[in-house]
Amino acid sequence: MSRIKLVRRISLSVIVLVVLALVATGILAISTVRRSFPQAGGELRIEGLTGSVTVTRDARGIPTITADNSADLFRAQGYVSAQDRFFEMDLRRHITAGRLAELVGQPGVETDAVIRTMGWRRVAEQELPKLRPETRQYLQAYADGVNAYLHKAESPGELSLEYTLLARNNPGYRVEDWTPVDSLAWLKAMAWDLRGDYADELARARLSRRTSVKQIAMLYPPYPMDRNLPILSPEDWRPARASEQAAGPLPQSLTKPLASADGQAAFENTSAAIDAIPALLGKGDDVGSNSWVVAGSRTTTGKPLLANDPHLKLGIPSIWSQVNLQCRTVTPQCPFQVSGFTFSGLPGVVIGHNARVAWGFTNLGPDVTDFYLEQVDGEKYLRDGVQQPLQTRPETIKVAGGKDVTITVRSTVHGPIMSDVVPTIAEAGDRVVVRGAPQSNRYAVSLAWTALTPNNTADAIFALNTAGNWDQFRKAASLFAVPSQNLVYADVDGHIGYQAPGLIPIRRASTPGAPPGYWPSPGWDSQWDWRGYVPFDDLPHVLDPSEGLLVTANQAVTASNTPFLTSEWDYGFRAQRIRNLLESTPKVSPELMSQIQGDTRNTFAPVLVEHLLGVQVDDFTAQAQRLLTQWDYSQPNDKSRNSAAAAYYNAVWKHLLEYTFDELPPDIAPDGGARWMVVMEQLLKDPKNDWWDDKTTPGVVETSGEILKRALVDARLDLARKLGKEPVTWRWGRLHQLDLEHQVMGGDSVPGVVRQVFNRGGIELGGGNSIVDANAWNASAPGYDVTAGPSMRMVVDLSNLDASRWVNSTGQSGHAMADHYADQIDAWAANETYLWPFTAAATDKAAEERLTLSPVARP
Numbered sequence: 031m032s033r034i035k036l037v038r039r040i041s042l043s044v045i046v047l048v049v050l051a052l053v054a055t056g057i058l059a060i061s062t063v064r065r066s067f068p069q070a071g072g073e074l075r076i077e078g079l080t081g082s083v084t085v086t087r088d089a090r091g092i093p094t095i096t097a098d099n100s101a102d103l104f105r106a107q108g109y110v111s112a113q114d115r116f117f118e119m120d121l122r123r124h125i126t127a128g129r130l131a132e133l134v135g136q137p138g139v140e141t142d143a144v145i146r147t148m149g150w151r152r153v154a155e156q157e158l159p160k161l162r163p164e165t166r167q168y169l170q171a172y173a174d175g176v177n178a179y180l181h182k183a184e185s186p187g188e189l190s191l192e193y194t195l196l197a198r199n200n201p202g203y204r205v206e207d208w209t210p211v212d213s214l215a216w217l218k219a220m221a222w223d224l225r226g227d228y229a230d231e232l233a234r235a236r237l238s239r240r241t242s243v244k245q246i247a248m249l250y251p252p253y254p255m256d257r258n259l260p261i262l263s264p265e266d267w268r269p270a271r272a273s274e275q276a277a278g279p280l281p282q283s284l285t286k287p288l289a290s291a292d293g294q295a296a297f298e299n300t301s302a303a304i305d306a307i308p309a310l311l312g313k314g315d316d317v318g319s320n321s322w323v324v325a326g327s328r329t330t331t332g333k334p335l336l337a338n339d340p341h342l343k344l345g346i347p348s349i350w351s352q353v354n355l356q357c358r359t360v361t362p363q364c365p366f367q368v369s370g371f372t373f374s375g376l377p378g379v380v381i382g383h384n385a386r387v388a389w390g391f392t393n394l395g396p397d398v399t400d401f402y403l404e405q406v407d408g409e410k411y412l413r414d415g416v417q418q419p420l421q422t423r424p425e426t427i428k429v430a431g432g433k434d435v436t437i438t439v440r441s442t443v444h445g446p447i448m449s450d451v452v453p454t455i456a457e458a459g460d461r462v463v464v465r466g467a468p469q470s471n472r473y474a475v476s477l478a479w480t481a482l483t484p485n486n487t488a489d490a491i492f493a494l495n496t497a498g499n500w501d502q503f504r505k506a507a508s509l510f511a512v513p514s515q516n517l518v519y520a521d522v523d524g525h526i527g528y529q530a531p532g533l534i535p536i537r538r539a540s541t542p543g544a545p546p547g548y549w550p551s552p553g554w555d556s557q558w559d560w561r562g563y564v565p566f567d568d569l570p571h572v573l574d575p576s577e578g579l580l581v582t583a584n585q586a587v588t589a590s591n592t593p594f595l596t597s598e599w600d601y602g603f604r605a606q607r608i609r610n611l612l613e614s615t616p617k618v619s620p621e622l623m624s625q626i627q628g629d630t631r632n633t634f635a636p637v638l639v640e641h642l643l644g645v646q647v648d649d650f651t652a653q654a655q656r657l658l659t660q661w662d663y664s665q666p667n668d669k670s671r672n673s674a675a676a677a678y679y680n681a682v683w684k685h686l687l688e689y690t691f692d693e694l695p696p697d698i699a700p701d702g703g704a705r706w707m708v709v710m711e712q713l714l715k716d717p718k719n720d721w722w723d724d725k726t727t728p729g730v731v732e733t734s735g736e737i738l739k740r741a742l743v744d745a746r747l748d749l750a751r752k753l754g755k756e757p758v759t760w761r762w763g764r765l766h767q768l769d770l771e772h773q774v775m776g777g778d779s780v781p782g783v784v785r786q787v788f789n790r791g792g793i794e795l796g797g798g799n800s801i802v803d804a805n806a807w808n809a810s811a812p813g814y815d816v817t818a819g820p821s822m823r824m825v826v827d828l829s830n831l832d833a834s835r836w837v838n839s840t841g842q843s844g845h846a847m848a849d850h851y852a853d854q855i856d857a858w859a860a861n862e863t864y865l866w867p868f869t870a871a872a873t874d875k876a877a878e879e880r881l882t883l884s885p886v887a888r889p
Contacts, residue, residue: 063787063847066190068113070879077181078105078174079885085110086877090864091842091850094354094873099364100164101171103355104377106883108175108208111351115374115844116179117190118347119212120205121773122375126215127151128427134774135199135430146425147439147446148482150222154214156484165489169210172377176208191846192774195784200430213376214488217512220373221481223342224393224513230598231401233698235550240693245720250597251708253586258602259609260586261516261528266572269592318584318600319392320627320802320820322608323518323526325578326828330619333829334520337623338381338390339820341804346770346790346852348840350822353379354873355495360385368495369868371822371836374844378491381824383834383868386498387521388826392582394514396534397546397596398480400560402444402553403473411442411474412554418443442476444553449475476553478560480533485511490531500527500573507531508566516582522828527573528580530587534564534595545597564593581609583802601704603633603800623825624835628861629802630665634707635679639663641714642682645738654678654746654757667763667796676762677753680798681745684809686710689737693725702809704800763794766807768816770840770855788846793859795819803861823863832872835863 070087083097083106093110097103111119124130128146130138158166179189186193186205197203230250237246253260319340326333342349350371355378357364370382381391405412409420421441426434440447486509493506503519507529510517514532519525540551540558551558570587572580584600611626612618639658647655661675687700690713700706713719717734724732746757753760769791771777776789795816797803805819824836839858843850857864867876 063191066188067845067848070113070881073882073884075886076105076109076175076178076883077886078171078178079883081885083883085881085883086873087879087881088867088873088876089878090853091879092352092354093842094356094369094867094877096356096358096870097364098358100168100357100366103357103364103366104168104171105175105178107353107355107377108172108177109179109883110175110353111172111374112176112179112189112208114842115347115351116176117192118773118844119176119208119375122216122219123208123212126154126219127212128425131427131429131432131435133196133200133203133430136432139427139429139435142427143425143435143437144448144451146427146437147448147451148477148479149439149446150218151211151215153482153484154211154218157214157486157488158210160484161486162489165492166210168377168492169213169488172213173208173210180205180207190844191787192772195775203430208375216373216375217487218481221479221512224395224515229698231399231547231550234548235401236695236698248712248719248721249709250705251712253599253601254708255586255589258585258606260588260602261580261582261605262570262572262588263575263577264589266528266575266577267570267588269588269590270568318604318804320583320604320608320804321390321392321516321518322579322581322583322612323390323520324612324618324623325526325574326524328578328612328616328618330617331827331829333522333524333827334388334526335618335620335623335828336383336388336390336518336520336526336826337627337824338392338518339627339804339823340381340391340393341806341818342821343818344768344770344816344821344839345776346772346788346840347844348821348838349373350838352836352838352842354868355379356870356873365496369866371824371838376491378495380491383826383831384495384497385522385831385868387503387519388828389494389503389520390518390824391515392518393584394516394530394532394587395584395596395598395600396514396532397594397598398512398514398533398535400444400478400535400537400547401448401550402442402476402478402558403550404442404444404447404476404553406440406447406474413443414554414556420447440474442553444476444478444559445482446477447474448477475550478535480535480563481512483533485533487511499523500525503527504529504571516584516587518580518582520826520828524828525574526578526580527571528575528582529571530569530595531566532569534569534593535560536562536564536593546594548597568593579609579612581605581612583608601708601800603704603707604802604804607631607633607802620825620827620833620835624823624861624863626802627820627823627825628797630796630798632663632665632676632679632798632801634704634711634800635661635663637707637711637714638683638686639679641734641738642742645735645742647739647742651743651746654749655742657757657760665762665766665796665798665801667761667766667794669761671758673762673796674758674760676796676798677749677760677765678745678757680762680765680807680814681749682741684814685744685748686737686741687809689724689740690721696810699810702799702807706809707800761794762796765814766795766798766805766816767791767814768793768795768805768819768859770852772846775846790840790852790855793855795859820858823858823861824866825863831868832865834866834868836866837863 079102081098081102083102086094095106124133128142130141183189234246321338323336329335351374353372354369355366357366360367368379368384370379372380410417411420423439424436425439426436428434440450490506490509497503497506507517510531511533517529519527537546537560539546541549583605585602585605586599657675657678662672664672665676666673691700713721722732722734722737749760772788775784795805797805799806805816807814808817822838827833837858838854840855841850841853867873
């Protein structure tokens with residue numbers, strides 16, 4: 031019996047025991063738990079269908095949906111999505127509409143205020159009429175299918191167990207019909223979590239009050255092009271024109287803090303308000319991905335192989351849902367034969383393959399947000415010497431079990447004023463740097479963001495799903511506005527390719543010598559406004575590179591700054607490791623592709639270990655220090671000496687970052703990711719740098735030697751308490767664990783018996799930050815718990831699509847205690863995958879349940 035099945039059975043047994051005490055309230059009775067489980071076999075009559083639709087499910091409950099026309103196909107997908115994941119869909123639409131408080135009460139008010147200020151749903155409503163007619167038809171068919179499922183339920187509790195529990199505090203809640211805008215609004219959440227440079231622009235502005243520009247610059251080192259190669263070589267792609275946004279080095283002439291302590295309130299409070307938005311996909315350095323593609327000339331199959339594993343927030347149910355969409359006969363009216371991963375609430379397939387083309391995503395992370403300082407006076411703001419009226423609108427937030435909350439949203443030509451979001455910001459303002467000079471004035475802070483302009487990203491999803499060659503793929507990519515992603519491509523004819531899509535603003539840097547968007551810009555001067563977007567044909571792309579492979583792992587796209595994409599790349603440790611592994615074998619097999627996804631080598635560790643082994647320590651600490659002498663720099667989850675060494679190394683790394691950067695505010699303290707590795711590498715070359723000095727020891731100036739020794743000693747003591755006194759018995763997995771938590775039922779305020787039903791925890795994992803097996807952890811937070819990781823894994827074999835493999839991080843179902851709620855966790859944690867049937871013969875052979883959806887009979 032697998033560990034997951036055992037845990038599920040144990041949990042069910044616990045429920046049976048506890049239910050005797052809870053029968054009076056009817057919360058966790060077995061009938062209550064099971065009544066929302068969907069019907070997966072037999073026949074159901076569905077309103078709106080024009081013909082019969084077949085839904086087969088394999089051993090993991092993954093549906094293959096087969097229909098005669100596109101409308102029936104997406105209507106059935108909507109129905110099946112609601113069967114499996116409706117509460118997740120409902121929660122997402124409440125978040126993206128700024129209506130979370132209607133569902134969960136007072137805790138949702140701050141989130142709603144921020145999202146209403148940005149107006150995610152308002153933008154989605156503007157997008158719908160701009161989409162292609164067929165896209166609108168697909169969205170409506172999907173919504174009709176969702177609603178057909180909703181209308182069969184007599185109460186919310188029949189849809190999902192969560193509603194039964196939430197009814198204790200929100201007894202009057204009624205589920206609304208699904209609409210196409212609900213699907214579109216989810217794209218805003220995607221764009222929000224995958225935006226680039228936002229947090230760093232805020233962080234630099236905040237640090238400028240206490241730290242010199244020179245010291246700030248050390249925290250944002252240049253990308254190491256010499257050793258971690260960008261995605262495209264100069265031979266792969268050459269820019270067509272000179273950039274208007276060329277960025278020079280950050281000015282070093284200013285050696286004092288640039289803003290007063292009082293002047294940071296708007297930025298700090300704005301950052302706090304933004305943190306109120308749930309990270310639906312993840313945030314910060316946790317958001318990343320690996321994806322690579324190898325040409326047939328370099329594979330054992332003779333055809334391309336494509337791998338993808340997006341690194342996102344890990345929760346339960348998984349962010350992703352798996353689906354196979356098939357037209358019985360492919361025609362222009364029904365062009366879909368596509369399979370892969372999608373988001374509940376969104377029709378089509380986001381990442382996967384069709385009968386001819388496969389594609390993968392990693393986050394490109396361009397700078398698509400800018401902050402503007404606004405000179406606001408009453409209800410007006412200064413613009414090119416003229417007072418302009420602020421745009422205002424009231425927003426009323428309804429609160430379950432509480433009183434309505436009304437806010438006033440104010441906007442300028444740049445976007446919403448985010449410094450209004452939290453009441454404490456209203457009179458704060460900002461004294462910050464304007465064009466490199468400190469200011470004494472106070473400013474409001476507005477946000478320009480590409481996702482707040484209506485776009486056609488929804489069109490791109492269906493165009494990708496039906497693309498049959500490179501030209502069609504690029505045409506689809508040209509519609510993908512936000513979030514900007516690295517797209518890798520492979521087809522059955524043997525071609526591979528790369529495309530960078532998305533809306534990339536064209537603007538000049540307002541601070542001399544700095545990259546565009548590096549510092550907030552003066553909003554009262556229109557010369558610093560965006561000047562449009564980079565033309566699609568000017569964005570980097572390549573077909574069939576001479577190397578025969580392409581690796582994207584959030585590293586720099588090219589060595590050129592034309593067009594300017596961002597100054598905030600991932601620093602390329604994962605990407606270069608993948609490239610080295612691929613290039614070290616004459617022929618790459620599908621099995622090797624999967625093995626690489628689970629690689630746990632820490633490629634930065636040799637740099638730091640060399641310095642750590644040169645520090646003289648006491649005998650007790652030396653027992654642990656000796657683990658590093660024979661370490662192969664892998665971070666496995668096992669009982670090996672390498673695992674023990676990894677545990678000690680990461681404990682030292684955590685303490686080293688804490689002691690070196692002790693003066694940074696807690697919310698921007700080092701998380702231990704790739705940027706901090708490059709920062710530390712530079713500091714190790716400068717043992718007397720100011721960053722080494724411990725500001726809590728006045729009169730003493732520490733150098734690197736003292737800080738390294740302190741980290742070695744305290745890490746040894748820390749692990750002795752956590753893992754035992756004998757270093758050889760330590761295991762990285764005992765420290766580095768994942769708790770999969772439900773987004774609503776995961777907090778400490780939820781009763782333990784309820785958390786036990788919904789959550790799965792204590793999953794020991796290898797890997798770590800900036801490692802290919804990217805199970806990230808935050809070095810600035812207590813412990814070593816996993817915060818994000820490969821949310822799914824897939825390897826597509828273009829020589830035989832039925833030989834492709836995939837795995838999700840939890841399971842297909844969103845129903846707690848259902849068979850497919852958590853049945854993929856064991857395989858995922860062990861870097862194992864399942865066969866991915868695609869063709870009709872393969873899916874029919876894999877089918878374990880068969881449901882027929884039929885039209886409603888008319889009298």
